[in-house]
Each structure stands twice: as structure tokens, then as C-alpha cells.
Amino acid sequence: MAISSLPCIQPVRVPFKACSFFPAGVCGGFNNKKRINAVVFSSLRKISNDIKFESKVDTLLDSIKWDDKGLAVAIAQNVDTGAILMQGFVNRDALATTITSRKATFFSRSRATLWTKGETSNNFINIYDIFVDCDRDSIIYLGKPDGPTxxxxxxxxxxxxxxxxxxxxxxxxxNLALTTLYSLESTISKRELELTGKHGKPSWTKRLLLDENLLCSKIREEADELCRTLEEKEDSSCTASEMADVIYHAMVLLRLKDVKIENVLEVLRRRFSQSGIEEKQSRASTES
Amino acid sequence: MAISSLPCIQPVRVPFKACSFFPAGVCGGFNNKKRINAVVFSSLRKISNDIKFESKVDTLLDSIKWDDKGLAVAIAQNVDTGAILMQGFVNRDALATTITSRKATFFSRSRATLWTKGETSNNFINIYDIFVDCDRDSIIYLGKPDGPTxxxxxxxxxxxxxxxxxxxxxxxxxNLALTTLYSLESTISKRELELTGKHGKPSWTKRLLLDENLLCSKIREEADELCRTLEEKEDSSCTASEMADVIYHAMVLLRLKDVKIENVLEVLRRRFSQSGIEEKQSRASTES
Structure with missing residues (x-):
């Protein structure tokens, strides 16, 4: 999904306000109109929207290829980091509940009942979007967890x-199933831990962690080198390499400031949901 | 998994050489020893390693909680981007085959047979590591696809x-199930496409795409601002914000150079597998 079209971008732990799946009448706030006619028309429209929406959800649920037990696989994935949080099964009711509640909900095969992740721990997975696969028998819950899953x-x-x-x-x-960026983050954290324990081999990461001047000069240098791959029309492979240098050195700085790359991605997601960077920067540039 | 311990880092489409799961005798190349005794001992050791390894795999397969049909869920995930590529089911043989062949292999429920992703398309998913969940009934194939899955x-x-x-x-x-970084990448690509079509609203991204001097000056400026959050002991939220700026602007440059963020992550993964950045930089710094 293009980030510009992201329908539900809210800070973590703040309930989603915008509703990507729902027409305004279905999940919008109550509109306190004073005129009776307006209220009547509004109510009718809401009922109409509700019926239309329910019909759409029904059609969608009909299109899922449920197995012989009426189930499909559902995989919950962190929308920012891409981490696969958990995997469960859904039946028709569980998927309908997730669409309506925007909290990842599953069907427990052992207890033969619906359960919403977080109903006991409060660590809900707030749904951002849901994807079905080409065979329509596997589902991704793309969401943001409130805490450990x-x-x-x-x-x-x-x-x-x-x-x-x-x-x-x-x-x-x-030792989680980490993808590359988060493996790198984990490695940098381990190097920092080794600093206090006085064990482990010398490493460049440790030197950077201990020498802020060196680190900052490297970040500025690598950013400059990245730019020069464009300015001096260097090969694209140089760009990839210099960008890797920028990310690595900047991530050492993040560690020193106790900032997770996930925090950075949250910032990016929120900004783009509000047409953030683009709008703000565009405004600033026309104002200046 | 910590990136420093990554066992199998190879460029895409290059067969994995290192084998994380296997003792040297099991999947190492043939060692052409000249002395008979050495060959005999080597063969015995290999057989011993084979038996020990097979026994370990058996123990592992016994520990999986297979369902009433002898199956478990297997999710293939791109080790660099975190994208969920596909989901299938595995039986005991399929998982054993994946461990041995290092190509994602599944059990087809409709055809009641094993199948290796890529056996007809050549778009194999090269396994990097495999994770099982806390309940031991769900599996992640963390791998690198040779092409579209x-x-x-x-x-x-x-x-x-x-x-x-x-x-x-x-x-x-x-319109894939993209996580934040790849949604941003997709948005930047769309802005570039809009430049030629002369449609769409003005945006900061478009200005940057059209003005390399402006873009490079912004990248250098944002890198400098990121450093100053450390040097001037600014709040961590400023660091996250400035890092978001660095990433966004640098990703516009990547677009102009036709470099995907996935390429950059591949560079990082390969470097760290060879103790890359750390070792190279450490050497350079001691040499200077």
C-alpha cells in the first residue's frame, strides 16, 4: 500500500480515529444536527451505509476460501518493522470482528471460541490494513502491537x-526472527553491552560508540559521499554502498540516543499519513 | 538473530556456500586429501557427522506440534525486507527437505505431494534460517527469493x-502488503511517475526529484541536524525525527539512482556476514 494512501495513521496506543474500511456514517462520530429533517436524513443515510457496508463485508467473507473446518490462516505483522508477531486461524466471525473492531481477532481451535489478542494482556494488535493472498485462503493482519505479542x-x-x-x-x-535492519540494530546493541563487560573483540562499532566526535564526523562524511554518487554520476552500486554506510553509522547514533529504528519508522508513517514531510516542506518552501 | 552470527550471507542468485545448520562434513565441499588414512578418517567423521546431524533433525521434527493431518503452517519471509512472500503448509518431509536443500519446500494439500517453491519457475526461496513459534506449530522460512514469489x-x-x-x-x-519503509519507497516512485504525466499535486518529493542540488543540500543538512541531536544533547524524539528526515531524503536520492532499499539491505547483510563494516573499518583505522 502506498504510504500516501494510508488511511489510519495514529500514534501508538492512541485509538485509531480514521477508519479505512468504513464509510463515515458507520464509524464516524455522532453528528449533532439540530434540524429534525437533517437528523432523519442522516439516520437514514447511516442505516443505508450500515447495510451497504455489511453487505460488502458479507461479499468479502464469501470470497474467502475457508478450509473444511471453516478456517483460514491469519498472520499478524508489525506494520513498521515487518516482524511477524504471531500466527493463528480465523473463521468467518473472527475476520468480521477484526474488520469491525480493528483489533486482531482469531479463532481458537483448542477452545473453539473467538479471542482477541490483548483481551487479557491489553497488548492488542491495532489493525492498519488486512491483506488476503492470491488463493484467498491466507490473511495478513498488518498492525501495530500495543506491547509484546x-x-x-x-x-x-x-x-x-x-x-x-x-x-x-x-x-x-x-534471538528473534529478525530481518536485516533489526539484526544490525541487535548487533550494535550487543557491542554496546560488551563495552561495559570488557569482553569481546575490538570493533569499529565499539570505537564509534565510545567516540562521539568520530561518529558524527563519519555520519557527515558518509552523507556527503552518498550525495557525491549522484553529483558525480557514480555507479548505482556505489549509491547502495554509501547508503549502507549512512544507515549503519546513523544507527550507531540511534543506539547512543536510545532510539529504536521502529521509532523512526513510526515518525515516517505518521508524517506521511498527514501528508507530513511533503506538505510541511512544500509549505515551508513556498513561504520562504 | 544477530547479524554478526549470520551464517549464510551470499549475494542473491549465488548459491549459499556457508551452511548454518550443517556440520562441515555434511555440506562442505569435497576435501581432496591425498593420504589414504586422512581419507578414511575423513569419511568416518563424515558418516559420524551425518548420523549425528540426522539424529538432531529427527529430534527437532519430533518436537514440532503437527496437526491432525500431520501439518504445520510455514510462512516464507524475505530476510532483507521482511515482506511475507507466501504461506503454505509443511509436513515432516517438507520441513526435513527444506533443512537439507535450503530451498523453501512445502506440502501441497490439494496434490498431497511435496513441492519446492521455484521447481517450475526457478524462483526459489533460498533459506537463511528457520524459526518455530512458542507453540511449535508455526514456522517462518526466513529467506531470499530469486524472483517474484x-x-x-x-x-x-x-x-x-x-x-x-x-x-x-x-x-x-x-498494491502489496507493504510495511512503512517500502510504502515510503512506493510513494516516492509514484511521485516520480507523476512528473512525466504532468498530473497530481505539487509536492516536496517532486521538487527534490527535479532539483539535485536542493536534494543533496537537504541530505547534508539533515545528516548534520541528526549529529547535532547527539552533540547538543537534544531530546531523543528529535533524534528520531531527524533520522526520519535523513532516511526520507536519502530515499529520494536512491530513486534517482534507481536503487531499491532492498539493495542497500543486501549490502548491509553481506558486509556483516563477513564482519564487513566492523572489520574493514577497524583495519582502516588501525592502519591509519
Whole structure:
């Protein structure tokens, strides 16, 4: 989904106000009109919208290829980081409830009942959008978790690496299924921890963590080198390499400031939802 | 998984050489020893390693909570971008095959047979690591696809937004379930397309795309502002905000150079697998 069309961008833990799925009458606030006629027409429109919306949801639910038990797979994914938080199953009611409540809801096969993730822990997964796959039997709940998703307290349920198991390494709960950017973030954090413990090998990351002047001079230098790949028409592979340098060094700075890359992505998401950067910058540039 | 411990980092389409799961004798290249004794001992060790490894895999497969049909859910995820590529089911043989072949393999419920993604299209998903969830009934194949995963030619199978369906918007195959960074990338690409079509509103992104001097001056300025949040001990929220600015502006430059953020992440992953940035930079700094 293009970020410009993101329908529901709100800060974490703030209930979603905008409703991507719903017509205004279905989930908008009550409009306190004074004139009777307006109220009547408004009510009729709301009822009409409700019926139309329910009909659309029904059509959508009919289009899902439910298995012989009336279930489909649902995967909850963090909209900012891409981390797969958990996987469950949904039946028709669970998916309908998720669409309506905007909280990730599943069908428990063992208890044969609906359950909304967070109903006991308060760690809801706030739905941002829902995607179905080409076969219409698998669903992604793209959302923002209020807190750790796993009942063990882990950020996600996937903290057991088969690679580690086969190497007979200890399975740490922090050893999540991390993609590249978050693996890098994790490595930088580990280097910082090694600084106090006085163990581990010397590394460039540790030097940067200990020397703010060096770090800042590197960030400025790498940003300059990135620009020069454009200005001096260097090969695209140089651009990728310089951008990697910028990200890596800037992420060391984030660590020193105790900022997670997820926080940065939240900023980007919120800005674009409000036509943020584009609108603000455009305004500033026309004002100046 | 910490990036420093990444066992199998290779460029896309280059077969993985290092084997995270396997002892050297099991999947290492053939070592052409000249002395007979060495060959004998090597063979014995290999057999011993094979048996030990097979036993470990068996123990692991025993630990999976297979459902009443002997299946578990398997989700293939792009190790760099975090995109969920597809979801299928695995039985014992499919998971064992994936561990051995390092190509994402599933069990087709309709055909009641194993199938390796890519066996007809050549778009294999090269396995980087495998994770099981806390309940041991759901699996992530963390891997790198050789090409589009979906049989429709789409990068992933999740290109149908329920939000769009309920709004009766056209479902475009390019409207993937994108997380924040890739939504931003998609938005920047759309702004570039609008430049030639002479439609759409004015925007800051378009100004940057048209004015390389402005873009480069902004990238240098934002990098400087990011550094100053550290140097001048500004609040962490300022750091997140300035980092968002750096990423956004740098991503406009990536667009002009036709570089995908995925390419940049590949660079980072390869570097760290070879103790890249850290080792190279450390060497450079001790040499200077």
C-alpha cells in the first residue's frame, strides 16, 4: 500500500480515529444536527451505509476460501518493522470482528471460541490494513502491537531458531526472527553491552560508540559521499554502498540516543499519513 | 538473530556456500586429501557427522506440534525486507527437505505431494534460517527469493487489500502488503511517475526529484541536524525525527539512482556476514 494512501495513521496506543474500511456514517462520530429533517436524513443515510457496508463485508467473507473446518490462516505483522508477531486461524466471525473492531481477532481451535489478542494482556494488535493472498485462503493482519505479542513476554512468538537448535546453541528469547535492519540494530546493541563487560573483540562499532566526535564526523562524511554518487554520476552500486554506510553509522547514533529504528519508522508513517514531510516542506518552501 | 552470527550471507542468485545448520562434513565441499588414512578418517567423521546431524533433525521434527493431518503452517519471509512472500503448509518431509536443500519446500494439500517453491519457475526461496513459534506449530522460512514469489508474477502473494475491497477500489497487483519503509519507497516512485504525466499535486518529493542540488543540500543538512541531536544533547524524539528526515531524503536520492532499499539491505547483510563494516573499518583505522 502506498504510504500516501494510508488511511489510519495514529500514534501508538492512541485509538485509531480514521477508519479505512468504513464509510463515515458507520464509524464516524455522532453528528449533532439540530434540524429534525437533517437528523432523519442522516439516520437514514447511516442505516443505508450500515447495510451497504455489511453487505460488502458479507461479499468479502464469501470470497474467502475457508478450509473444511471453516478456517483460514491469519498472520499478524508489525506494520513498521515487518516482524511477524504471531500466527493463528480465523473463521468467518473472527475476520468480521477484526474488520469491525480493528483489533486482531482469531479463532481458537483448542477452545473453539473467538479471542482477541490483548483481551487479557491489553497488548492488542491495532489493525492498519488486512491483506488476503492470491488463493484467498491466507490473511495478513498488518498492525501495530500495543506491547509484546507472545504470552511468554517476547516481542514475537518466533524466538526459536532451527539453526541454533541444530547447532545445539542455547535458545535465547531475544534471538528473534529478525530481518536485516533489526539484526544490525541487535548487533550494535550487543557491542554496546560488551563495552561495559570488557569482553569481546575490538570493533569499529565499539570505537564509534565510545567516540562521539568520530561518529558524527563519519555520519557527515558518509552523507556527503552518498550525495557525491549522484553529483558525480557514480555507479548505482556505489549509491547502495554509501547508503549502507549512512544507515549503519546513523544507527550507531540511534543506539547512543536510545532510539529504536521502529521509532523512526513510526515518525515516517505518521508524517506521511498527514501528508507530513511533503506538505510541511512544500509549505515551508513556498513561504520562504 | 544477530547479524554478526549470520551464517549464510551470499549475494542473491549465488548459491549459499556457508551452511548454518550443517556440520562441515555434511555440506562442505569435497576435501581432496591425498593420504589414504586422512581419507578414511575423513569419511568416518563424515558418516559420524551425518548420523549425528540426522539424529538432531529427527529430534527437532519430533518436537514440532503437527496437526491432525500431520501439518504445520510455514510462512516464507524475505530476510532483507521482511515482506511475507507466501504461506503454505509443511509436513515432516517438507520441513526435513527444506533443512537439507535450503530451498523453501512445502506440502501441497490439494496434490498431497511435496513441492519446492521455484521447481517450475526457478524462483526459489533460498533459506537463511528457520524459526518455530512458542507453540511449535508455526514456522517462518526466513529467506531470499530469486524472483517474484507469486504464480501471478507478483513479488508476493499478498496484493489484495481488504481496505481497498471494502472501499470498492481497484485492486492493483502492485498494491502489496507493504510495511512503512517500502510504502515510503512506493510513494516516492509514484511521485516520480507523476512528473512525466504532468498530473497530481505539487509536492516536496517532486521538487527534490527535479532539483539535485536542493536534494543533496537537504541530505547534508539533515545528516548534520541528526549529529547535532547527539552533540547538543537534544531530546531523543528529535533524534528520531531527524533520522526520519535523513532516511526520507536519502530515499529520494536512491530513486534517482534507481536503487531499491532492498539493495542497500543486501549490502548491509553481506558486509556483516563477513564482519564487513566492523572489520574493514577497524583495519582502516588501525592502519591509519
Amino acid at each position: 507472545c504470552h511468554t513476554g517476547s516481542e514475537t512468538c518466533y524466538f526459536t531458531s532451527i539453526g541454533d537448535l541444530l547447532k545445539e546453541q542455547d535458545v535465547e528469547k531475544t | 507469486c504464480h501471478t508474477g507478483s513479488e508476493t502473494c499478498y496484493f489484495t487489500s481488504i481496505g481497498d475491497l471494502l472501499k470498492e477500489q481497484d485492486v492493483e497487483k502492485t
